[in-house]
Amino acid sequence: MSISVIVPTLLRTFTQDQKRVEVQGSTVLEVIEQMEREYPGVKERLIGDGQVHRFVNIYVNDDDIRFADNLATPLKAGDAITILPAVAGG
Amino acid sequence: MSRLLHGCSLSGSFASSPAGFESLAASLRYQATTLGLNPQTTTDDPAHGGLSFTLRHPDLQPLKGLIHGWPDGSSAGITEHTVQAACGLMSVHGRASGKAQGLGVDYVSTLSASLALQGVFAAALGQLRGGDFNTVSTSMAAAGVLGIAQYLAGATAGAEAERLLPGATCAKNRPPFVSADGVHFELETLDAEPWRRFWAAVGIDGEQAGQGWKAFLLRYAKAVAPMPAVFRQALSRLSMARISALCDLSGVALCPVRSLAERRADRDLPGQLEQGPWAFDAISAGGKPMRDLDGQALPLSGLTVIESCRRIQGPLAGHLLAQLGAEVIRIELPGGDPLRGMPPCVDGVSVRFDALNRHKQVRELDIKSAAGREELYERVRDADVFLHNWAPGKAVELALDRADLMRVNPALVYAYAGGWGHDRPGEALPGTDFVVQAWSGVGEQIGLASATPGGSLFTVLDVLGGVVAAQGVSAALLHRALSGQGVRVDSSLLGAANLLCAQQLQETDTADDSLLKGVYPTQAGLLAIDCQTPAQLQQLENILACDLHSDPEGRDGLIRSALASQSAATWQQVLGDAAIPASVVVEDLSELAQDRRLKTCLSVNTYTSVNAHWSFR
Numbered sequence: 001m002s003i004s005v006i007v008p009t010l011l012r013t014f015t016q017d018q019k020r021v022e023v024q025g026s027t028v029l030e031v032i033e034q035m036e037r038e039y040p041g042v043k044e045r046l047i048g049d050g051q052v053h054r055f056v057n058i059y060v061n062d063d064d065i066r067f068a069d070n071l072a073t074p075l076k077a078g079d080a081i082t083i084l085p086a087v088a089g090g
Numbered sequence: 091m092s093r094l095l096h097g098c099s100l101s102g103s104f105a106s107s108p109a110g111f112e113s114l115a116a117s118l119r120y121q122a123t124t125l126g127l128n129p130q131t132t133t134d135d136p137a138h139g140g141l142s143f144t145l146r147h148p149d150l151q152p153l154k155g156l157i158h159g160w161p162d163g164s165s166a167g168i169t170e171h172t173v174q175a176a177c178g179l180m181s182v183h184g185r186a187s188g189k190a191q192g193l194g195v196d197y198v199s200t201l202s203a204s205l206a207l208q209g210v211f212a213a214a215l216g217q218l219r220g221g222d223f224n225t226v227s228t229s230m231a232a233a234g235v236l237g238i239a240q241y242l243a244g245a246t247a248g249a250e251a252e253r254l255l256p257g258a259t260c261a262k263n264r265p266p267f268v269s270a271d272g273v274h275f276e277l278e279t280l281d282a283e284p285w286r287r288f289w290a291a292v293g294i295d296g297e298q299a300g301q302g303w304k305a306f307l308l309r310y311a312k313a314v315a316p317m318p319a320v321f322r323q324a325l326s327r328l329s330m331a332r333i334s335a336l337c338d339l340s341g342v343a344l345c346p347v348r349s350l351a352e353r354r355a356d357r358d359l360p361g362q363l364e365q366g367p368w369a370f371d372a373i374s375a376g377g378k379p380m381r382d383l384d385g386q387a388l389p390l391s392g393l394t395v396i397e398s399c400r401r402i403q404g405p406l407a408g409h410l411l412a413q414l415g416a417e418v419i420r421i422e423l424p425g426g427d428p429l430r431g432m433p434p435c436v437d438g439v440s441v442r443f444d445a446l447n448r449h450k451q452v453r454e455l456d457i458k459s460a461a462g463r464e465e466l467y468e469r470v471r472d473a474d475v476f477l478h479n480w481a482p483g484k485a486v487e488l489a490l491d492r493a494d495l496m497r498v499n500p501a502l503v504y505a506y507a508g509g510w511g512h513d514r515p516g517e518a519l520p521g522t523d524f525v526v527q528a529w530s531g532v533g534e535q536i537g538l539a540s541a542t543p544g545g546s547l548f549t550v551l552d553v554l555g556g557v558v559a560a561q562g563v564s565a566a567l568l569h570r571a572l573s574g575q576g577v578r579v580d581s582s583l584l585g586a587a588n589l590l591c592a593q594q595l596q597e598t599d600t601a602d603d604s605l606l607k608g609v610y611p612t613q614a615g616l617l618a619i620d621c622q623t624p625a626q627l628q629q630l631e632n633i634l635a636c637d638l639h640s641d642p643e644g645r646d647g648l649i650r651s652a653l654a655s656q657s658a659a660t661w662q663q664v665l666g667d668a669a670i671p672a673s674v675v676v677e678d679l680s681e682l683a684q685d686r687r688l689k690t691c692l693s694v695n696t697y698t699s700v701n702a703h704w705s706f707r
Contacts, residue, residue: 008431009430009431009435009438009439009440010425010426010428010430010431012438045425054280054281055428056428057304057307059304062301062304063297063300063301064282064300064303064304066282066283066286066300066303067282067286067296067297067299067300067303068296068297068300084431084432084433085428085429085430085431085432086307086428
């Protein structure tokens with residue numbers, strides 16, 4: 001199914017400056033894998049050792065995937081994924 | 091006890107400082123004392139309406155520091171309270187505290203004193219390098235605006251600008267939290283998983299915990315943290331002992347909001363107050379030839395700072411050194427600092443990030459790799475300053491501690507802008523702004539003044555800590571130029587907190603200078619008033635035609651009624667003409683640049699940025 005991904009500024013170099021891309025996948029991980037095939041280089045900016053990097057937050061609609069099923073969080077048609085840098089600490 | 095600048099001396103018009111400058115004068119004297127400057131009170135030239143002081147050393151022409159109220163050199167109507175209103179600090183603090191209101195601590199006064207001394211140290215160094223510097227002018231209002239520079243950037247970032255007004259979020263559903271037995275406390279974790287575990291143990295579902303985490307992450311960037319109401323309800327059923335046990339089990343740090351009285355009783359405090367906010371360690375380095383300055387250069391032009399810092403405190407320190415003329419090379423991880431992408435962005439860069447880093451060069455380097463470390467050693471070999479704000483222990487782990495870098499550059503100024511400082515009294519807790527506010531008593535002071543459970547969600551200590559770190563580096567560079575010694579300088583958020591409350595920590599009965607102080611609604615907008623003398627209070631009574639000697643509540647009612655006839659801007663003019671300190675409270679930061687009093691300290695481009703703090707001649 002088609003999922004809309006809001007691309008953060010730092011990853012737009014990989015997506016030819018597109019702010020939003022449509023990607024197929026039924027989990028967050030599948031979407032990222034598909035993005036990697038279409039826009040090589042994206043995955044390692046988001047994931048390391050099978051985990052989302054500490055300084056990256058991924059939201060499905062408004063929900064942080066760390067509070068759902070992480071990369072296995074299921075998606076349904078029409079969902080939007082937002083990727084944002086994390087600011088923990090001052 | 092290190093007194094780094096003991097060969098220098100400082101004199102100033104401290105006793106005859108105008109009304110509104112007393113706290114600034116006290117902080118400046120305290121800072122000068124801890125640096126070994128032996129401050130002396132003189133009666134020279136108090137006439138310019140602010141505070142003046144002079145730095146002397148046998149190798150220097152006397153250097154004069156001037157601190158005005160406003161950037162144009164006037165000081166009309168300036169007090170700590172009115173400047174917090176005028177520069178937007180009340181607005182930022184008000185985002186999560188219910189309304190526009192003051193911090194209740196002498197924040198801008200402390201910042202101003204620190205920045206003024208920093209400018210004079212830099213100018214002294216510039217003079218030793220052949221520059222023509224005699225006077226350094228600064229202002230309290232410019233210091234206030236510098237304090238909120240990141241929030242100002244966010245509020246003026248074109249199409250993506252944030253609009254967060256005072257009262258934007260609930261003043262109750264935010265940290266610090268409150269237990270069933272009435273203890274106020276901060277929670278801190280840098281990772282989502284412990285947060286999820288803690289709230290699950292409290293009985294909160296994952297979705298709500300996730301919403302809370304998202305809000306929790308907003309604190310540092312936006313000064314708001316709107317928590318789901320169920321958090322407060324759930325915690326209100328648990329004792330502090332139970333909450334503490336759940337924190338231990340889930341790996342979340344907990345820090346009760348301690349009182350200033352508790353802080354005063356800490357064993358480390360007398361030593362910390364005597365030492366001041368810096369720990370210096372100077373070692374003979376056999377001297378290092380100083381690069382001469384060109385005629386029109388800034389005082390630190392030609393000096394190189396290597397900065398490996400993230401977030402706020404360290405980058406702000408580097409930013410200030412860059413604004414003094416230093417070439418700052420910022421080391422970032424391969425791929426760049428993720429915060430470059432933190433919204434709002436203009437031209438692809440976070441304006442909040444740009445506000446603290448726009449004057450720096452960037453070198454992406456993996457300092458954990460041998461090759462990256464070697465390149466860093468090479469860069470440090472020719473640098474003047476190395477500045478970092480890593481977690482405790484990381485410098486040793488990376489072989490980038492002072493001893494490691496001294497081997498390649500003995501005359502280096504090695505600066506660490508940390509959380510808890512050299513002696514690390516609270517090391518078991520994360521050294522982040524809100525935890526240190528809670529632990530140090532600063533949070534209690536702000537909470538008492540704001541009717542909130544604790545500190546501000548404005549990053550009070552990150553900003554002051556950054557200024558203090560840059561000031562320490564400036565002092566260390568001056569010392570190096572005078573003595574030939576390399577210097578390690580440790581500063582911290584806790585040191586900044588101690589500095590902010592130094593007066594109250596030293597004397598238990600410090601009285602507020604104000605006879606009448608408040609924020610009042612008018613026909614249009616809010617007005618901050620701060621009468622500091624009986625004459626000002628009498629004048630206010632005359633103008634408002636009411637008796638202001640009644641109880642505070644009755645008095646405030648009378649003032650509100652009287653002020654309802656005119657706008658805040660009109661009242662600012664009317665009260666200003668009568669020499670009563672008063673200012674419009676800036677609620678919308680995007681309007682700040684329209685204030686003609688602040689014009690020279692701001693630049694309006696793709697977002698509104700804050701200009702260099704000092705003017706040298």
